Amino acid sequence: MKHVGLLFGSFNPVHIGHLALANYILEYEKPEEIWFVVTPLNPFKTSRDLLDEKVRLDILTRAIQLEPRFKASDFEFALPRPSYTIDTLDQLSSQHPDHHFSVIMGADNLLAIDKWKEAQRLLESHPLLVYPRPGFDLDQAQKHANIQIIQAPVFDLSSTMIREALQAGKNIRYLLPHGVYDYIRDNKLYPSV
Template identity: 45%
Template sequence: MKIGLLFGSFNPVHIGHLIIANYMANHTELEKVWLVVTPQNPFKKYGNLINTYDRLEMARLATDNADHIEVSDVEIKLPQPSYTIDTLTHLSEKYPQHEFTLIMGSDNLASLHKWKNYKQILKNYKIYVYPRPGYENADLASDPAVTITMTPLMELSATFIRQSIAQKKNVQYFVPDEVLKFIEDKNLYR
């Protein structure tokens, strides 16, 4: 099976993530997309990153009714910090029957040369890239492993959602209803 891996902190998961995952599962050769919840991105500071298991649960709530999108906790079980090449290698060894493709924004493609063993990623895995504002022409965009997709451009960010919640603004329609209820019930991002 051809599986796309969309890594993220999902702090919180929002409709932008789901639109990207849905697009990739329905408008590319991918058969499924796994949202890989990352405990801690090696390039980011902790900031207001909430509990990993709350983020995992929100991702699961958001994808309960999606037959082509699943949630993976693989990085929670691997040594920290999480490096994409280590996760890809682990998944390829654990599931040799699957072909894994990395899904990333054009902002991440622009900084891919800073990633651990990025040349190994380009050599062994396909990468599907979705557009992000201000990152149209990454140097690695012409690499044979890279496919630039026509995914709808999303300017919605988890940072905006967290800030809106902290300011007691309504975030309905930015996150799935089940995720919003979870955030409210647990009083997250206040």
């Protein structure tokens, strides 16, 4: 069975923290591939500043093109909205019975896992690879055999900060994967860029 790590996100936009984390997991943990699953609508987030999902997928595809073990996935585009991780996992497992899926999540998400749809079933059926996030104490997190805390580098970087910097006209070329800043600027995806 192929072991695939699933990194869910809005990727609005994808930034170097996403890629560095995925790179670390490929080299130091069990997954053989990382699938970046673009979430059209997260049940816990507002869609106010959200770029169209196809644009986010296009940016992500450009950002990961040099790493064959990375895959940009539009799998959730065809599922009901908002997207729930357990529903996506059920569908993926059904369509890929030869794959073993782990969910990659930040400490912030683990600490709020009890708010997720069918959280207990998610914990029982799929390993969670949990990376540290600044300001979130994993000592307070639920313990479970399927929860693995990984010692990935900590990046205090978010897509919100990236959007705010772009909208303020900042040149943050090196906080984004190669070519992404130019693509965003050339296509005027965020005002003021």
